Amino acid sequence: MKQKILSSALGLLLICFFPSVAFTQDDLLGLIEDKNPKKEPVSATFKTTRLVTAHSVELDHGGVFDMKIQHRFGTLNGGFYELFGLDQSNIRIGGDLGITNRISIGGGRSSFGKVYDGFVKVKVLQQKEKGFPVTVTAFQSMAINTLKWQNPAQENYFSSRLSYCTQIMIARKFSENLSVQITPTLVHRNIVPTTADQNDVWAMGIGFRQKLTKRLSLNAEYFYLFPGKTANDFYNSFALGFDIETGGHVFQLQFTNSRQMIEQGFIPETNSSWLEGGIRFGFNISRVFNVYNWKGKW
Numbered sequence: 001m002k003q004k005i006l007s008s009a010l011g012l013l014l015i016c017f018f019p020s021v022a023f024t025q026d027d028l029l030g031l032i033e034d035k036n037p038k039k040e041p042v043s044a045t046f047k048t049t050r051l052v053t054a055h056s057v058e059l060d061h062g063g064v065f066d067m068k069i070q071h072r073f074g075t076l077n078g079g080f081y082e083l084f085g086l087d088q089s090n091i092r093i094g095g096d097l098g099i100t101n102r103i104s105i106g107g108g109r110s111s112f113g114k115v116y117d118g119f120v121k122v123k124v125l126q127q128k129e130k131g132f133p134v135t136v137t138a139f140q141s142m143a144i145n146t147l148k149w150q151n152p153a154q155e156n157y158f159s160s161r162l163s164y165c166t167q168i169m170i171a172r173k174f175s176e177n178l179s180v181q182i183t184p185t186l187v188h189r190n191i192v193p194t195t196a197d198q199n200d201v202w203a204m205g206i207g208f209r210q211k212l213t214k215r216l217s218l219n220a221e222y223f224y225l226f227p228g229k230t231a232n233d234f235y236n237s238f239a240l241g242f243d244i245e246t247g248g249h250v251f252q253l254q255f256t257n258s259r260q261m262i263e264q265g266f267i268p269e270t271n272s273s274w275l276e277g278g279i280r281f282g283f284n285i286s287r288v289f290n291v292y293n294w295k296g297k298w
Contacts (some may be wrong), residue, residue, distance in 0.1 A: 035068045039131030045173040046181075048250050048286055049096055049104075051207045052221045052239040053258060053266055057137040057171040057181060059121055060098035063143025067095045067101065068108070070261045077277030085280060092261045097291070102298050110261060113245075117143040117262045119165075127173060139167040160191040165263035167205075177211040187268050201268040202226045215245040219252075223267050230268050235278075237270045238264045252284035260261075 046056040049066065060066045065107035074088030082088065094108020094117075107118035119141035127135040145161045164187070171181035183205035194201055219241040225231035239256035257278050258266035272278025 012179045012234060018261070039128040042127040042129060042135070042173050045127065045135055045171050045179045046209050046219075047217060047243045047245065048252070049283075050252070050286075051181060051209070052219050052241040052252070052254055053237070053256060053261055054183065054205060054207065054223070054263065055119075055121065055139055055169065056136075056207075057123065057135045057169045059102065059104040059137070060096050060288065062098045062100040062228070062296065063290060063292040064098045065095055065289045065291045066097075066106075067287050067289070069093055070108075070282070071284075072256070072259055072261060072280050072282035075272055075280055077279075090259060090261070093155070097296065098294070098297055100294055100296055101114055110265075112260050112265070114146040115143050115262065115265070116146065117141055117264075124208050127171075133172050134172045135171040137171075139169060141165045141263060143262055145159050163187070163189040163264040165267070167263070179209045181205075181207050183223075185267060187264055188263065189268070192225075196229050198268075199229045201228070201230050203267050205267075209243070217243045219243055225268065234268060235270045235273050237266050238274060250284075250286045254282045254284070254287070255279055256282065 038267045044058075046058045049056055049058045049060060050068075064271065070092040072090045074082055074085030076084045078085050078088070090110065090112045092108050092110040094106060096104055096106035100106045102123040105118065105119065106121075109116050119139060122138045123135065124138055125132060125135060125136040126135070141164065143163045145163075149156045156264065162261040166186045167183050169181055169183045170178060173179045185205055186201040187201040187203070189199055189201075192202065203223045203225050205221060205223045209217050209219045209220065211217045221237075221239050223237045225236055235257060235259045237256065239254055239258065241252050241254040244253070255275050256266075257272040257280065258270045259272070260266045274281070
């Protein structure tokens with residue numbers, strides 16, 4: 001009873017001060033609710049699970065299998081003799097599977113180094129409208145180099161073939177057109193070329209997606225290697241790409257100075273420079289399939 005009297009009195013005062021506007025009790029309750037808006041999750045920070053070469057905070061939905069074919073050609077400075085890199089190529093074929101909406105696994109096989117890789121991604125936090133400001137995804141991968149031993153006569157260990165990558169991806173969707181991501185990264189290699197090289201390589205990645213049209217966006221990513229022996233011998237990985245959505249496919253055209261397509265390779269071992277024409281053209285093709293229906297919320 002007291003609430004109705006208070007609402008009626010407040011409505012009368014509003015009518016007195018704003019005679020052109022009439023409020024009902026439901027209108028007043030609506031104003032109160034507007035002060036506590038629902039914190040809806042922000043979706044589609046990026047279009048796919050890859051920014052350019054590196055992973056984005058995005059995961060495939062539970063029950064969705066995302067088949068990926070990634071291709072990188074040689075450097076443009078190879079000239080007409082190498083057909084500007086088209087005579088050389090590296091390929092990775094793999095896929096991602098959404099276990100739930102916040103957990104996914106994946107793997108693939110690269111022609112470079114005959115490397116098999118596998119990874120797990122977990123979306124720890126989700127950006128909310130008028131709520132939590134960023135999306136946070138944790139990433140852990142392991143790769144196995146299966147090249148034949150250069151010196152089979154010496155004692156070789158299986159552990160020498162292994163390398164790992166740990167990342168925390170932090171992204172924010174500022175608008176429907178612009179998303180930005182930073183990625184603190186640690187790459188560990190069990191064996192390195194010399195004792196002076198680093199087994200642990202620290203890097204900081206940054207990237208963005210700028211939507212150009214309804215089905216086209218410009219993407220970029222850059223990984224800064226913190227000073228050390230590896231950083232002195234190699235270049236920072238930098239890539240530009242265009243995402244083109246065509247129905248069930250997402251086609252990504254890319255230009256990068258990196259040859260490899262997994263974090264253990266392109267972050268610490270990029271040996272080409274953009275300034276010297278060491279730019280490689282490449283592309284990713286993504287096709288999704290529904291494997292099972294995931295009805296959970298997490």
